[in-house]
Amino acid sequence: MCEVVKGKSLKQLQGSVVQAAIFEAIKQGNVEFGYEMFKANPVLVSLTGENGKTMLQFAIECRQEKVYFFFYRLTRIAPDLLVTIDQFSNTLLHAAASLSPIAQLNHIQGAALQMQRELQWFKEIENIVPPKILEVVNVTDGMTARDLFTKNHKELAKEGERSMKETATSCTVAGALIITIMFTAAFTVPGGNNGNTGLPFFLDKKLFKVFIVSDALSLFSSTTSVMTFLGVLTSRYAEADFLESLPKKMIIGLFTLFFSIATMMIAFVSTLFIMLGENSWIVIPIILLASAPIVSFAWMQFPLLVEIFISTYGAGIFAKKGKPLVFSDFI
Known part of the structure; x- marks a missing residue:
């Protein structure tokens, strides 16, 4: 195919099977095919698809970041790519305002993170288009790109709000239970108190100090978790909140809840050691059982916590755009 397109004019290639093949490659995220074709005939860069849609617009609509990176690097050779408008006055920003294909969204866990990726x-x-593009109104909807984004993502935003509130409600209940337990445990210490002094009998034991510290840490972290999740429940859920504000609260809430569960189990185990003695055969099996809640929480919730953290504070999918291409890259 590269041999066939050499020397062909844009008029000859427009509407041909070559055009269809390149746009299909963009849809599938196959950037290598396009690169080889453009090397064979650079005029292919100016091919347009249905309704005059450019390949860069189409790559953004399909959310194919590898293809987008390639065209972003190409804008040094062809800066007009950034200001192209199709037959219906849709800009690159209007393409970004469309809803991602379902296949792309399904790779992301949860509606809230999907909304974050769209934002x-x-x-x-x-950030890359000229300022004049921001206020362009298209013909089909009569909207700017920002208004079109809000319209197209209205349902996804609602689903993201619902899923975050469900998670926050469940975690708030768990955190409140831990607060109740650890607050009570702080005043019913193992071994009881001395009737004369009011001090605990095992005050000088190292394990008792471990119990007190872990109990306090569990109480404070679970309280922080509950307050954070209450903040999630009472948030306004504006579009911009899905970008960083809400994910940040979820990270803090999930981490402090996990930490409170872990320290609660440490307090429980240290109490067993104090009451039953270190040599009791029953202590080791109970310690192993006590680790089950920690492991199960880590298994079920930690992947979500890690994904939220990477999505919010990681390098992101746009960190590998690379340097702009020059003419020598096509020689």
């Missing part, structure tokens, strides 16, 4: 795409394109 990241929109912000990325907003």
